[in-house]
Every structure is written in structure tokens, then in C-alpha cells.
Amino acid sequence: MSTTASDASEHAPRPSDPPPGAPEVIRTVGLTKVYPGGVTAVDRLDLVVGRGEIFGLLGPNGAGKTTTAGMLTTRVVPTSGSAHVGGVDVWAHPARAKELIGVVPQTNTLDRALTVRDNLYFHGRFFGMSRAVARRETDDLLERFKLTERAAMPVLALSGGMAQRLMVARAVMHRPSVLFLDEPTAGLDPQSRIAMWEILADLHVDGQTILLTTHYMEEADQLCDRLAIIDHGRVLALDTPEGLKRSTGIDTSVVVSAEGDLAALAALLDREIDGSTSARVLDGTVHLGVTGAEGVLPAVVQVAERGGFRVTDLSITEPTLETVFIDLTGKDLRE
Template identity: 50%
Template sequence: MKTAPALHHQPVTLADTATAIRTEGLRKVYQRGQDSLVALEGLDLTVDKGEFFGLLGTNGAGKSTTIGMLTTLVTPTAGSAWVAGHEVSADPVGVKSRIGVVSQANTLDRALTVLDNLAFRGRYFGLSASAARRRALDLLEQLALADKASAKAHHLSGGQARRVMIGRALMHLPEVLFLDEPTAGVDPQAREDLWQIIGSLHEGGQTVVLTTHYLDEAEALCQRLAVIDHGHLLACDTPEAIKATSGAQTVITVRYDAAAEPVADAVRRIPGGPHVVIVDGPNIQVRTTRPDGVLGHLLREGGAAGLTVRDAATTPPSLQTAFLTLTGRDYQP
């Protein structure tokens, strides 16, 4: 795909508030027969106007449930939420008219052309036929999709379809744009293209709420992140602050040519601890906030035990290690 130009987009000004989204005690419980599943527990969040905000978590963490409630598709069990100054439960129509949503699933009308998918959305929100067509053509040009205007939606690649869905969501100049896993299932180049487009939108003043399970995506795009796990909010801050304040650990990993257990006790006694030591066959992993000298100690102790090092790696504090510290387990999308 050729490089897309900056996406010129002027969202409607939020009425009487600098806050795009606010939630208080937002909760969702799904009933399954006699059983209940708590998908979200007491979420308190504030997203500022013009902010690029991310919801980060593994599959099933509660991200899509949160988006569903904020976009009026899921009814909260308890708590309240306001989007663009309108209470979601009390005024769902007012909320819908002020938001754009790009879902995980491809929801384009396969029987329509790309142009008509956008133009019909504009008509739905009150644009005249000519204004909707002009707006649709302008967006397709900005999204580097002008040559696909007459193509049927089912002829698009995954990345092209996501770009069309973003364009469709922008037809009525929404105040808040929700992107639910927008790069899931697309190839790496299409993912980079989508990053560029989404970043350009934000630079133009668009409030963006992104759900993702890609750590690099969250760190590259989001000004602030809410880390959600099993329905609970674990942290909410800038990526750098989350890494700094979570006690994120450096992870040192060594793989020997035989079982690493003989090294474990000696490693646990390394000065500067406590260190978390995990042994898995020939692999030993040390998680620590004081990593100086740990790798050298692993190499020396391995040699003293007659082991040969096959591989070694040091991972500095990152969102990956912050998640590990917050949840006690590795991040598995």
C-alpha cells in the first residue's frame, strides 16, 4: 500500500466538558444457567477529550465487554458510564450519534461497493446523497483506497477492509472513535498501515479508545493505558509510568545443555535479592528489580555445576514484565 496522507478529520466538539468518557463502578455479570461469569468488576475510568487511550489485556480480560457497554451494545449489570457527555443507559441514542465504532469482525455489507458502504452510513446520519458521496470519496482518498471505491466489499483484503471500516466509522464526524482489536488477524504490513492511519487521526484531534492485546501496539500508540485482567483494573497510567510504578522486573533467562536445577539454590542466594527463580528443565529464569551481576552469577554457577550455556537473554522492564509483575504470570495474548 502507498503511504497514506495525513487523515484530515475535525471531530465535533464535546458538549460542555473536556471529558470524553467517564465510568463509575461499571460492572458486568453474565448468567449462564446456574452459573455467573463476572466479565468486569467495578471499573472507574476517565478519558480526556483528544486523548489516545488504550485498554490492554489478554483475550477474555474484559476489554470488549467494556467497549460493548460504552457503545450501548452491552447493558451494564451495575455502575454508570458517560460518553461525550451523555449517560449511556439513559441516552443510548445520544451516545450512538456521537461515536464511531470499528469492531473486531468485518461488518461491511458484502453486497455493496466500498463507496456505498460509506455513503449509506452518511445517509443514515442525515447527510444528503451528494454530501455523503463527497465525504465518502474524500475519506477513501485519505485512506489510500480511492482505487477500491467501485470494488465489492468481499473482494478486499483484511487490511483494506479494516481501513474501509475506519472510514465508515468517521462518516458522521464522531466525537469518540472506538477501535476494538483493529489489527487482529491482518498481516504485518497492513498492521503498520493501520497504525499510521490511526495515529494520523489522533494527531488531528480525534479522541480514540483502542482495545488491543498487542503490547507493542499499546506502547506505540497510546498516551495512557488501562491494564485489565479477569475483569479487574490493575493499572491506569502512561506506558512509561506503568513500567516504572508496577515494580516491573528485569527477566534474565539462561538455557543450559542439561537440567538447570543444580544451579537454582545458588542463584536464590545471589546478593541483592529477593529474586524470583523459575526452573524448567534446562532453562532457568530469574526475575528481579536488581539485575546487576545476576547473569554473570548464572554463568559461573552453571560452569561450576558442569553445565554448558546454550543461550542467554536479558529482558529489561517492559509492558511484558509489568504485566507479569501485576498478574504473576506471563502475558499470553
């Protein structure tokens, strides 16, 4: 899926390579985690992320995304393989690696004993800022992340969206080489989610390298320069969102709701519709992938009714990352 640095220099860039010329910031080689009890959470992961990229790990819960982020951020000890961040071997020199990473975990890990302002101030001090510099940086970040009015509040008084903003502010305060975000918008209301996307897009414009894990397709699609689709600890595909969607060969996805034996309907449509590339039953509907969508809707209705099925609903969409995921795994990302 991904390539090594030597490959990258010898061959023309492939979609799975970081942008040409960008120095690599993350590199994993054969990174593997087997938990006690024999569960392989991450299986020989090879990944290269270039500076300035937003790189996404997309997959269902339990796919190994959080474990991967954990191994890159000194929290989960790899069973084998290596992980480098900013040129530092994370497991040979964890203290040095911690200087180069900013982490926003899935749970709220803000310091409950401190106010909003002090959470930032002491983070700056942990990372070697003088009193004056830490104060100045704190004020700047409060302003930039729209938290100035809440500065004196205890962190428990923050809403979910604000707490998440504060965690991002804290994580970028020491100018990390990579910002890791584990499911950055899980549990946020739609408005806070969009605000978080804007923040991440702004950081991206400033050149911040970001690795995020998510199981929201829209999030991966909207934010990521490149992403790896992961399931059962393995990378199934790695490309730009556009490249991944193209790779399915599907240019249109038709979702058919109907009464009767849906598996039979799926088989029928797959056989009869011109340009059909795949047909699956998911969530009580038939998902049909088609290349060359001209006139496909009337054809679907016609074929279905000729086969004795009553079509109750019909929709047509561009392929999404979900289409890609279904195509790769045969299952829905939300399952």
C-alpha cells in the first residue's frame, strides 16, 4: 500500500506517497500490535506521512486506528516494527518524541484542577516556555480558539465543543511536528463539528501536519489530503479521497428500496443492468454500483418490476468513501 523512502526516490510518485518534496514526518515500518490474549489490533502497518499533510485513518470502531495513534504517541507499546515521528524513533526515545507530538485523545483529559487559562499556561511550562512566553502564548491561543471569555472558568464548566477546542489549543501550543487527533468530532453536535473542521482546516493552512482517526466518511472526505482505509488492523487502501473513490470503478451508486427477496433483487440487477460492477444488500436496501450511469434509474425500475419486485424508493449518488469501504469490505462502515 504505502512505499518506503527509497522507493519514493526511485519511482514516480504514486497516490499512496506523500506529496513530492515534502519531508516525511511520520514513518512506520511493519508496525504491529498484538494485545495479550492474541488479538492483533494492528497488523504490519507501513505508513509515510509528509509534512503539511492531513492524513486520515478511516475505519470502523475496533479497526486499529486508536491503537495505531497510540503506538505513534508513546502510549501503546508495539509488538514489532518501528515508528518514527519527526525522525525520532518513538520507542527508543519516547521523551524526545513527546516534544514533537501534540495529542488530542478521544476522551477529555483536561486538567480538572486548573482553569481554562491555567491548562494552557502549565502546558507551555511543561514544554519549556518561560513564565512570560507561556502567558503570552496562552492569551494568543485563547483568542484564536475563541475561549478568552471562558479563560477563568474551571474546565468542567466547558461544553463538549469548547473542551475539544481547548484540547486542540493545548496540543498545538508547543508547535508539535505532528498533531494527532483521535476521533476529533465524535460526540460533538453538528455545529461544533463544523467549527472543529474549520479549526483543523486553518491549522492545515498554517502548515501543521495532522494525523487524525475517524469513522465519519464526510470528515475524512472533507479534511484529509490522503487517507488509509483500515479494517482489522490492516490497510485496505491508501490514496487521496478522490483517488479512492475513482479506484472503485463506480461512478454512480444506486440505492434501491423494494419489497421482497432483496438478495434475489441484487442478483437480478447485477445481471441485467448494463455497467453494473457490484450489488449488495445493506441495511434493508440494495446498493448497486454502476459505471456509465446514463438512463440507469428507469432501467432499474424496469428490471425490478419485470422480476416481480415493487420498488418503493430509489436514489442515486456519486460514490462516497462509504461506497469505497463497502466495495473493499462488503460491509457498512457503521456496522
